[in-house]
Amino acid sequence: ESRYDFRTIEKKWRAEWEKNPINKEDAVKPKFYCLDMFPYPSGSGLHVGHWRGYVLSDVVSRYKVLQGYQVLHPMGWDAFGLPAENYAIKTNTHPRVSTDANIKNAKRQLHEISAIYDWDKEVDTTDPKYYKWTQWIFVQMFKKGLAYEKEMPLNWCPKCKCVLANEEAAGGVHERCGTVVTKKNLRQWMLKITAYADRLLEDLNKLDWSDKVKKMQTDWIGKSYGAEVDFKLTGSDDKITVYTTRPDTLHGCTFMVLAPEYEGLAALTTAEQKDAVEKYCYEASTKSAVDRMTNKEKTGVFTGSYCVNPVNGKEIPIWVADYVLADYGTGAVMCVPAHDERDFDFATKFKLPIIPVILPEGEDEGKPLTEAYTGDGIIVNSGDWNGMKAFDAKKKIPHLMEEKGWGRKTTNYKLRDWVFSRQRYWGEPIPLIHCEHCGTVPVPEDQLPVLLPDVESYQPTETGESPLAHIDEWVNTTCPVCGRPAKRETNTMPQWAGSSWYFLRYTDVHNDKELASMDALKKWAPVDLYVGGIEHAVLHLLYARFYTKFLYDIGAVPFDEPFTKLFNQGMITKNGSKMSKSLGNVVSPDELVEKYGCDSLRMYELFVGPPELDCDWDDSGIDGVFRFLNRVWKMVYANKASDKAPSKDEEYIVNKMIADVTKRVESLAMNTIVSTFMESTNKLMDVTKKEGGLSKSTLETLTVMLAPFAPHIAEEMWHELGHENTVFEAGWPEADESKLVQDSVEIALQIGGKLRGKMQVAINVSKEEAIAQAKEALASRLEGKTVVKEIYVPGKIINLIVK
Numbered sequence: 001e002s003r004y005d006f007r008t009i010e011k012k013w014r015a016e017w018e019k020n021p022i023n024k025e026d027a028v029k030p031k032f033y034c035l036d037m038f039p040y041p042s043g044s045g046l047h048v049g050h051w052r053g054y055v056l057s058d059v060v061s062r063y064k065v066l067q068g069y070q071v072l073h074p075m076g077w078d079a080f081g082l083p084a085e086n087y088a089i090k091t092n093t094h095p096r097v098s099t100d101a102n103i104k105n106a107k108r109q110l111h112e113i114s115a116i117y118d119w120d121k122e123v124d125t126t127d128p129k130y131y132k133w134t135q136w137i138f139v140q141m142f143k144k145g146l147a148y149e150k151e152m153p154l155n156w157c158p159k160c161k162c163v164l165a166n167e168e169a170a171g172g173v174h175e176r177c178g179t180v181v182t183k184k185n186l187r188q189w190m191l192k193i194t195a196y197a198d199r200l201l202e203d204l205n206k207l208d209w210s211d212k213v214k215k216m217q218t219d220w221i222g223k224s225y226g227a228e229v230d231f232k233l234t235g236s237d238d239k240i241t242v243y244t245t246r247p248d249t250l251h252g253c254t255f256m257v258l259a260p261e262y263e264g265l266a267a268l269t270t271a272e273q274k275d276a277v278e279k280y281c282y283e284a285s286t287k288s289a290v291d292r293m294t295n296k297e298k299t300g301v302f303t304g305s306y307c308v309n310p311v312n313g314k315e316i317p318i319w320v321a322d323y324v325l326a327d328y329g330t331g332a333v334m335c336v337p338a339h340d341e342r343d344f345d346f347a348t349k350f351k352l353p354i355i356p357v358i359l360p361e362g363e364d365e366g367k368p369l370t371e372a373y374t375g376d377g378i379i380v381n382s383g384d385w386n387g388m389k390a391f392d393a394k395k396k397i398p399h400l401m402e403e404k405g406w407g408r409k410t411t412n413y414k415l416r417d418w419v420f421s422r423q424r425y426w427g428e429p430i431p432l433i434h435c436e437h438c439g440t441v442p443v444p445e446d447q448l449p450v451l452l453p454d455v456e457s458y459q460p461t462e463t464g465e466s467p468l469a470h471i472d473e474w475v476n477t478t479c480p481v482c483g484r485p486a487k488r489e490t491n492t493m494p495q496w497a498g499s500s501w502y503f504l505r506y507t508d509v510h511n512d513k514e515l516a517s518m519d520a521l522k523k524w525a526p527v528d529l530y531v532g533g534i535e536h537a538v539l540h541l542l543y544a545r546f547y548t549k550f551l552y553d554i555g556a557v558p559f560d561e562p563f564t565k566l567f568n569q570g571m572i573t574k575n576g577s578k579m580s581k582s583l584g585n586v587v588s589p590d591e592l593v594e595k596y597g598c599d600s601l602r603m604y605e606l607f608v609g610p611p612e613l614d615c616d617w618d619d620s621g622i623d624g625v626f627r628f629l630n631r632v633w634k635m636v637y638a639n640k641a642s643d644k645a646p647s648k649d650e651e652y653i654v655n656k657m658i659a660d661v662t663k664r665v666e667s668l669a670m671n672t673i674v675s676t677f678m679e680s681t682n683k684l685m686d687v688t689k690k691e692g693g694l695s696k697s698t699l700e701t702l703t704v705m706l707a708p709f710a711p712h713i714a715e716e717m718w719h720e721l722g723h724e725n726t727v728f729e730a731g732w733p734e735a736d737e738s739k740l741v742q743d744s745v746e747i748a749l750q751i752g753g754k755l756r757g758k759m760q761v762a763i764n765v766s767k768e769e770a771i772a773q774a775k776e777a778l779a780s781r782l783e784g785k786t787v788v789k790e791i792y793v794p795g796k797i798i799n800l801i802v803k
């Protein structure tokens with residue numbers, strides 16, 4: 001067929017690859033594990049933004065197959081979670097039913113991408129065969145003391161009647177429904193991720209991840225070095241201990257602020273201030289942590305009490321204010337308004353004294369402060385500490401305080417333990433049993449999974465308990481230790497649970513004895529390339545690392561970091577905003593595939609921009625890619641019976657293309673690859689014109705190299721070129737360096753007609769390339785000038801006219 005009939009071609013090869021997968025396991029080959037962050041099977045389907053990451057990872061996977069790797073490139077479903085449950089509440093459809101329907105639909109849509117997913121290895125986090133192991137991991141953590149119960153004031157959505165993680169309550173409203181979030185005290189299961197804080201921080205060094213994501217994780221863990229200082233309460237033997245990262249500013253502390261939830265607050269509040277403090281604390285309890293920290297307008301109330309600054313014996317007032325958080329440090333802050341912005345705002349509003357104790361080097365004392373000075377400098381107004389450099393003092397003073405007995409060096413983390421329970425239906429039941437005699441005991445491992453029972457109503461209860469609490473015959477059980485009547489835990493796990501270890505399961509999905517065998521894990525994992533959105537930079541990736549480290553510690557996996565290399569693709573936007581059903585700006589891949597074919601859309605997804613950056617979608621560009629594939633098709637078709645030997649020009653073009661494309665796949669600079677292909681093809685067309693045709697080997701190389709990007713057309717062309725086996729067995733070509741040296745010629749460089757230098761260019765250099773090289777060579781002379789005209793006499797002169 002001389003016409004590029006993508007519909008027939010794509011259908012044909014998709015069917016063939018389904019029968020004979022191109023990616024076969026082969027123990028002698030090296031392995032490559034290329035993983036997409038698995039999707040949540042939502043009802044709304046895939047748009048062109050979803051394709052971006054999936055295409056990129058598939059290109060890498062196919063490239064690795066061509067390079068002779070056995071590639072693990074699996075796909076699955078992160079299918080527990082709120083949307084299915086909310087849908088169930090609305091429509092009274094069992095989440096199993098809607099989830100299965102959504103998975104089926106998403107899978108059909110994913111097929112359109114023609115990725116080499118190995119569907120035999122599909123995982124579904126809601127499958128009891130899978131969540132058996134999610135529960136098993138929890139039991140192991142429980143046994144190691146990493147799971148514990150705690151009464152917690154949690155973010156609470158009064159509308160959804162559900163506890164929210166901080167990230168679900170950002171900005172003080174529930175991210176899904178927009179309802180203002182309040183607080184509710186509830187018994188929760190917690191996971192002690194903080195026990196791993198240091199390792200999670202340290203081991204970032206081992207990873208080939210972007211600095212951006214490493215920094216986000218580092219900030220989230222938030223390790224800080226500082227000191228605790230004890231302040232005696234006036235008129236009492238009690239003391240308040242504060243956490244500070246700036247012990248060097250102790251002399252400038254003019255008041256103290258406690259969190260509204262501070263334990264000893266009621267006891268130290270005076271009778272006159274009691275009502276005001278209580279009212280204030282109640283109001284604070286309805287605000288989110290984020291709001292409390294970021295509100296510029298400070299609020300607070302005096303407690304009526306005083307304490308003594310240990311360094312100078314001065315008495316300072318104790319206030320309560322909601323910018324101090326209860327669960328960070330000690331919940332009490334020594335306030336130094338001269339050098340902390342929040343304290344400055346607070347002192348200004350409530351007319352509390354501001355005493356500067358750090359002076360920027362070279363500046364004179366006595367200037368009144370208009371804002372907090374948070375920089376480095378020399379200590380002043382601080383008795384014997386005067387003259388010390390603040391930077392040195394920060395390290396020295398904690399030791400000094402230790403000698404005096406009223407302070408000590410400490411470190412602190414922003415990272416909190418993980419609130420691991422949800423009061424919802426559609427999640428893994430937490431496999432624990434409460435017995436009056438034996439306490440809380442895990443369900444024996446041979447009785448896992450604890451199946452999620454059917455319920456009549458998915459609505460969480462008014463008390464905040466999960467709907468499971470209503471099913472008496474499920475809740476009532478016997479204690480596995482003493483056999484007496486006991487009750488099941490009715491909380492379920494958060495959606496993060498299933499996604500914290502799924503990458504392990506892919507290596508050995510059908511194993512019913514272990515979460516995955518050591519052999520399988522050693523063979524495939526860790527993940528060599530993990531591709532997904534930047535929105536998971538913190539939570540998912542941190543949880544997954546935590547799980548992996550824990551499983552490593554108990555000997556269940558042979559490595560302690562799951563994702564060797566991470567790539568975060570940017571978002572595809574439409575007119576600047578995120579694609580979403582509610583905004584009505586979703587571009588569906590279906591019509592584009594219908595009109596141009598899968599291969600064109602795959603290449604266009606890469607072509608739209610640097611894959612790590614956000615990019616605005618514009619349908620019109622796909623036409624160019626489509627025309628490019630048509631040109632390639634015609635070129636191959638016209639020359640497929642050629643017996644021409646490759647000319648020097650051809651060899652140069654082909655080897656340059658191999659070198660460039662290979663380098664760019666390795667660095668995932670995918671957008672520039674598509675343009676490289678386009679340029680090379682144009683040059684090959686010039687050669688055809690000049691030499692009357694192309695050699696078959698040139699076309700073969702081009703075909704093989706196109707295969708990861710546009711697999712169907714490549715496979716068809718490969719067969720047109722006379723091959724019987726799949727193109728994916730052809731091997732990725734290597735550039736012959738010796739063919740990259742070209743005959744060159746000297747060109748005179750002029751600016752405004754005056755000779756300004758000379759340079760060597762390749763004989764068949766294009767006009768654009770030659771001029772670009774000339775501009776580079778003349779860069780210093782062109783600085784500050786604009787080139788208004790470029791005159792090019794091939795092989796002789798480049799003359800740049802400037803203004």
Ligand code: ANZ
Pocket residue numbers: 224243244245246249259323324325326327328329330331332333334335336338339340412
């Ligand atoms: C005195 C001081 C002087 C402070 C100064 C800062 C600057 P990072 O670095 O984020 O760890 N702090 C301590 N506990 C707090 C809490 N529960 N809620 C809100 N703020 C709290 O922050 C540590 C600093 O934040 C501590 O150092 C403390 O204020 C405040 F010029 O102590 B600092």
Ligand code: ZN
Pocket residue numbers: 435436437438439479480481482483484486
């Ligand atoms: Zn018991």
